[in-house]
Amino acid sequence: MTRPQHNETVDAAVENCWRDFPALDQQVNDHRLAYLDSAASAQQPQSVIAAVAEYQRLDHANVHRGVHTLSHRATDAYERARDKIQGFINASSRSEIVLTSGTTESINLVAQSYGRAKFGPRDKILITHLEHHSNIVPWQLVCEQTGAELVVVPIDERGQLVMEAFDEQLTDEVSFLAIGHVSNALGTINPIREMIKKAKALDIPVLVDGAQGIPHMPIDVQELDCDFYAFSGHKMFGPTGVGVLYGREALLDAMPPWKGGGDMILEVSFAGTVFNELPYKFEAGTPHISGAIGLGAAIDYLQSIGLEHIARYEQRLLDYMTRELGKIDGIKLFGTAENKASVQSFLVDDIHPHDLGTILDHQGVAIRTGHHCAMPVMEFFCIPGTARASLALYNTMEDIDQLVDAIDKAKRIFA
Numbered sequence: 001m002t003r004p005q006h007n008e009t010v011d012a013a014v015e016n017c018w019r020d021f022p023a024l025d026q027q028v029n030d031h032r033l034a035y036l037d038s039a040a041s042a043q044q045p046q047s048v049i050a051a052v053a054e055y056q057r058l059d060h061a062n063v064h065r066g067v068h069t070l071s072h073r074a075t076d077a078y079e080r081a082r083d084k085i086q087g088f089i090n091a092s093s094r095s096e097i098v099l100t101s102g103t104t105e106s107i108n109l110v111a112q113s114y115g116r117a118k119f120g121p122r123d124k125i126l127i128t129h130l131e132h133h134s135n136i137v138p139w140q141l142v143c144e145q146t147g148a149e150l151v152v153v154p155i156d157e158r159g160q161l162v163m164e165a166f167d168e169q170l171t172d173e174v175s176f177l178a179i180g181h182v183s184n185a186l187g188t189i190n191p192i193r194e195m196i197k198k199a200k201a202l203d204i205p206v207l208v209d210g211a212q213g214i215p216h217m218p219i220d221v222q223e224l225d226c227d228f229y230a231f232s233g234h235k236m237f238g239p240t241g242v243g244v245l246y247g248r249e250a251l252l253d254a255m256p257p258w259k260g261g262g263d264m265i266l267e268v269s270f271a272g273t274v275f276n277e278l279p280y281k282f283e284a285g286t287p288h289i290s291g292a293i294g295l296g297a298a299i300d301y302l303q304s305i306g307l308e309h310i311a312r313y314e315q316r317l318l319d320y321m322t323r324e325l326g327k328i329d330g331i332k333l334f335g336t337a338e339n340k341a342s343v344q345s346f347l348v349d350d351i352h353p354h355d356l357g358t359i360l361d362h363q364g365v366a367i368r369t370g371h372h373c374a375m376p377v378m379e380f381f382c383i384p385g386t387a388r389a390s391l392a393l394y395n396t397m398e399d400i401d402q403l404v405d406a407i408d409k410a411k412r413i414f415a
């Protein structure tokens, strides 16, 4: 696999990691692939693909309930993945790691289990204008069910939260704060430490939607002091259909299960059911075993490079991408916050983003177009959608050059 050289120096720990991702080693529409859609779903390194294949090939069986060797092996591998996740985010106990199908399910779990049982007409749930639909709709549903009110922290023209408004909105009438770590549409890194600290001072529980935070920076849930942190395997180089809800043990322990079925019980009779201990109380049914094993391998991979190296390298890529895109005549950048990670949204002249995305694809450049499941953000800017280039550890300066050249070509086609 050969790639052109770029003059800028890069971080040695990350420099060549694109070689580890087989999907990047291909031509798309007769061009080298420049994959700039990792915020939607990231590619998987060979080690993740191999770990899943190895499990499928030799170890597959159902977990937790078999006496035979394969079931033991599957259970060991599945539970080892939980331990890796615990270490990765520095949770204080493996009981705090609930394996889910992804961020969406993790947030719904909290809304339905914690929220539905606790909220009433006098409660306010505070979210922000930057949220992905996954951190809006579950709260709207629980508001309808309980009579609670949804309150939204506004944003400014750069796509940053208006912190003066947050300070005013965060009163003792707020029963829950649910905030995104990093905006998937604009790349804004929210000041979650400060927000959590302020919420904790009022005893308000906090959920962080970490779907776009976890692939790009080190996360320590104890240091953050959040109550819940939700994320997805497929955005951090693992498989789809698997994700995590970190929850503070005391809170999870007091929450009722939200799904019933096998594995989440200790004893069932027609007179009633005794639920299983944490975290199994929240893991009804056969889990995504291979997905969890793949996620564990993705964590090994990320740790072998180091999240600090990744964050530093990606920041350099993002700075370069922002600078180069900014030089294009007729481009408008959306999301220009001071603190950003890995994403740039834009529109070029009056080219429809879908048309732009299609022409870029013809040149091997994969970007996202549309509302990015953040319709309120689009509404704020009075646009139906944007084109969005998003970065991951395996991107290079050449990918960005290819993006810029492809946009230039699109401009010429539409001129």
Ligand SMILES: Cc1ncc(COP(=O)(O)O)c(C=O)c1O
Residues within 6 Å of the ligand: 039, 040, 101, 102, 103, 104, 105, 132, 134, 135, 180, 182, 183, 184, 209, 211, 212, 232, 373
């Ligand atoms: C910020 C954010 N939250 C939540 C989600 C939902 O993730 P999933 O579809 O993996 O559940 C996404 C996916 O794009 C996201 O970017």
